[in-house]
Amino acid sequence: MDALFPHGYAHYLIGGLLIGAGVAWLFVSTGLVGGISTFYTAMWSLVSRAPHFQQPRFTATRAWRIVYALGLVAGAFVWLLTSGAPAVVTHVAPWQLALGGFVAGFGARLSGGCTSGHGICGLASLQLPSLLAVLIFLATAIVTANVVRAPGGA
Amino acid sequence: MRPRALAFVLIAGLLFGYGLALSTMIRPEVVLSFLRFQDFGLLLVLGGAAGVTLLAYRFAPRLMRRPLAGDAFGVHPSALNARTLGGAAIFGVGWGLCGVCPGPAIAGLGAGNAPLVVALIGMLAGAYVQGRWFGD
Numbered sequence: 001m002d003a004l005f006p007h008g009y010a011h012y013l014i015g016g017l018l019i020g021a022g023v024a025w026l027f028v029s030t031g032l033v034g035g036i037s038t039f040y041t042a043m044w045s046l047v048s049r050a051p052h053f054q055q056p057r058f059t060a061t062r063a064w065r066i067v068y069a070l071g072l073v074a075g076a077f078v079w080l081l082t083s084g085a086p087a088v089v090t091h092v093a094p095w096q097l098a099l100g101g102f103v104a105g106f107g108a109r110l111s112g113g114c115t116s117g118h119g120i121c122g123l124a125s126l127q128l129p130s131l132l133a134v135l136i137f138l139a140t141a142i143v144t145a146n147v148v149r150a151p152g153g154a
Numbered sequence: 155m156r157p158r159a160l161a162f163v164l165i166a167g168l169l170f171g172y173g174l175a176l177s178t179m180i181r182p183e184v185v186l187s188f189l190r191f192q193d194f195g196l197l198l199v200l201g202g203a204a205g206v207t208l209l210a211y212r213f214a215p216r217l218m219r220r221p222l223a224g225d226a227f228g229v230h231p232s233a234l235n236a237r238t239l240g241g242a243a244i245f246g247v248g249w250g251l252c253g254v255c256p257g258p259a260i261a262g263l264g265a266g267n268a269p270l271v272v273a274l275i276g277m278l279a280g281a282y283v284q285g286r287w288f289g290d
Contacts, residue, residue, distance in 0.1 A: 012202075015174065016198055020173075022167065024207050030221050069260050072171035072261040075169060076172065076263070076265040079176055080175065097269060100250075101276025103276075104280065106288075108256055109280065116255070118232065124211045125208075130232045133238055133239060140250065148250070
């Protein structure tokens with residue numbers, strides 16, 4: 001077990017169950033499917049008149065997506081306050097965050113889902129396209145992460 | 155959307171964000187260590203989250219006529235085509251480069267991981283380019 005989970009496994013499992021509880025609760029309480037990446041496109045519906053952004057699937061859902069995003073920030077803040085752990089600050093290089101973020105944002109929106117949309121919601125609804133999407137992005141991510149190793153171990 | 159439904163959405167987000175922080179998925183280093191086969195915890199996070207969600211997706215529509223505060227149960231739309239699969243391949247390249255996915259880019263800010271705002275801005279820019287010139 002130590003070889004697979006050098007930092008323990010309980011926090012991964014409990015954290016995953018809580019994430020699932022959030023997505024499950026969203027569905028049971030409102031019927032909504034809780035992928036995250038649509039939030040990014042929906043935000044542009046506020047400032048861009050381009051036809052793509054003005055579709056109802058973005059304009060009609062942005063209110064709850066903003067509340068959902070605020071919940072994400074607040075939930076992590078509650079963890080910070082209650083865990084006693086110091087704030088976590090990444091040492092991944094800014095160029096990696098900027099370029100990686102751009103490519104991930106573009107790809108997730110082209111694909112119609114990310115680790116939460118395809119990975120949690122898609123797998124949970126047993127959708128073959130989402131399963132294939134997950135396998136593909138895991139594969140390309142593993143290749144990329146192993147090819148790009150910035151100085152300092154990140 | 156009714157205030158009660160939005161309150162329910164907020165609770166869902168709180169659980170999601172707390173779970174992302176507790177599971178250390180808001181730390182790109184942990185995600186990258188999974189992608190480099192040094193720590194397989196991410197599979198437990200994804201499996202646990204998808205497992206609980208699967209139960210809700212399966213049983214809620216059978217046990218309840220409608221959501222507590224909503225008209226109907228939705229479905230995650232995904233089509234088997236080049237956009238879905240090609241987009242996933244591109245997403246993976248970006249994810250493997252930065253170790254940040256769209257949820258943690260937002261949630262991480264709540265745990266004080268300020269540099270993630272760079273990834274957040276990058277994702278917004280990526281979403282803009284996709285929607286503006288590569289929309290469906």
